[in-house]
Amino acid sequence: MTERKIYIDYNATTPLREEVKAAIIEDLGIYGNASSMHASGRLAHARVEEARQAVGALLGAPAAGIIFTSGGSESNNTVFQTMRSIAGDSGRNEFITTAIEHPCVLNSASYLKKLGFKVTFLPVDDYGKIKMDAYKAALSDKTLLVSVMMANNEIGTIQDIKEISRLAKEKGAWVHSDVVQAVGKIPVNAVDLGVDYLTVSCHKIYGPKGIGALYVKKGAPLFPLIHGGHQEDGFRAGTYNNIGILGFGIAAVLARRDLDKYARQTRALRNKLRDGLLARVPNIKINGHPEDVLPNTLNVSFPRAEGEAILLSMDIKGIEASTGSACASGSLEPSHVLMALGVDAELAHGSIRFSLGWGTSDEDIDYIIEEVPPIIARLRAMSTLT
Numbered sequence: 001m002t003e004r005k006i007y008i009d010y011n012a013t014t015p016l017r018e019e020v021k022a023a024i025i026e027d028l029g030i031y032g033n034a035s036s037m038h039a040s041g042r043l044a045h046a047r048v049e050e051a052r053q054a055v056g057a058l059l060g061a062p063a064a065g066i067i068f069t070s071g072g073s074e075s076n077n078t079v080f081q082t083m084r085s086i087a088g089d090s091g092r093n094e095f096i097t098t099a100i101e102h103p104c105v106l107n108s109a110s111y112l113k114k115l116g117f118k119v120t121f122l123p124v125d126d127y128g129k130i131k132m133d134a135y136k137a138a139l140s141d142k143t144l145l146v147s148v149m150m151a152n153n154e155i156g157t158i159q160d161i162k163e164i165s166r167l168a169k170e171k172g173a174w175v176h177s178d179v180v181q182a183v184g185k186i187p188v189n190a191v192d193l194g195v196d197y198l199t200v201s202c203h204k205i206y207g208p209k210g211i212g213a214l215y216v217k218k219g220a221p222l223f224p225l226i227h228g229g230h231q232e233d234g235f236r237a238g239t240y241n242n243i244g245i246l247g248f249g250i251a252a253v254l255a256r257r258d259l260d261k262y263a264r265q266t267r268a269l270r271n272k273l274r275d276g277l278l279a280r281v282p283n284i285k286i287n288g289h290p291e292d293v294l295p296n297t298l299n300v301s302f303p304r305a306e307g308e309a310i311l312l313s314m315d316i317k318g319i320e321a322s323t324g325s326a327c328a329s330g331s332l333e334p335s336h337v338l339m340a341l342g343v344d345a346e347l348a349h350g351s352i353r354f355s356l357g358w359g360t361s362d363e364d365i366d367y368i369i370e371e372v373p374p375i376i377a378r379l380r381a382m383s384t385l386t
């Protein structure tokens with residue numbers, strides 16, 4: 001009987017880093033309203049502004065361009081709803097995004113489509129890179145917003161956001177990128193990327209859940225999703241979540257400081273896992289781009305084995321991974337990302353995402369390489385799939 005627990009689902013969420021947890025515990029007693037003028041308020045306010053500096057630095061952006069939100073989903077919704085607000089006056093009403101975005105972008109875009117806007121969901125190639133010909137064909141003087149994620153949460157494929165921005169800017173469109181999965185793993189620099197908006201979430205970089213940010217370039221339009229008080233210069237009402245925000249600040253400092261180490265460490269272990277599985281499980285397929293891919297992410301298709309059954313069998317052995325995205329579990333729909341790659345539905349159902357993090361050890365990888373092959377062999381033997 002094994003007592004082991006191996007969490008290898010860091011793209012779904014991450015635990016608090018010790019330094020983040022310690023800072024939160026130390027400051028839990030700070031109760032002042034960060035908008036109040038008195039000393040208690042000023043103390044809370046100072047923590048919020050320090051965090052804003054740290055998040056700005058992480059994104060290569062001025063602190064003044066950082067708006068705190070409740071997370072990645074809210075940041076993404078804010079951008080799409082802002083565009084909806086300005087569509088009439090700007091004379092532009094077309095949106096371009098991709099078929100492999102996170103559901104909070106996909107569904108924001110689908111909602112606008114339902115309201116009558118033209119929305120293009122760009123196709124991707126076998127590796128998950130957007131088809132640039134289709135992108136160029138979709139761009140026009142009517143394009144209001146281009147929204148393309150920097151790195152995909154399911155397969156880890158990285159897009160050339162700089163080039164995507166350049167082309168969008170030639171047409172005068174606004175550019176947004178969801179960099180939730182990219183920050184802390186690969187360099188992200190708002191100025192270098194040439195974007196107007198960036199979305200980031202705290203719980204994917206070892207900070208608390210329910211807090212995130214939107215970077216807005218100076219001069220880019222922004223309308224509040226949450227109306228109310230004058231917090232965040234009136235762009236996002238609601239009393240500051242100062243504990244979440246200060247945790248975000250520490251997480252951002254650490255993510256920036258440790259970027260290279262994180263990438264090196266997770267890449268070595270990810271490659272070991274990939275090579276181990278390829279060597280020991282016949283007939284499997286790795287999804288995602290071979291080079292332009294997040295260092296921590298490995299998405300594997302196991303033909304003739306069913307994903308939920310693999311997950312349950314791994315869970316019994318203490319291995320916690322996922323099929324595609326956390327948001328898709330419980331649904332019988334195959335992953336929209338894998339389908340967009342052209343993976344057939346049956347194979348998409350038999351695909352597992354391993355996403356590594358700080359807690360992943362060499363022994364963990366040895367254990368997974370040991371335990372997964374017999375699970376697949378057993379499921380294949382029972383399978384009615386041909």
Ligand SMILES: *Cc1c(COP(=O)(O)O)cnc(C)c1O
Pocket residue numbers: 011012070071072073074102104149151152153178180181201202203204210211212
């Ligand atoms: C997790 C995730 C989100 C959503 O962020 P929340 O803070 O959980 O709302 C958005 N985009 C990507 C790519 C993600 O991985």
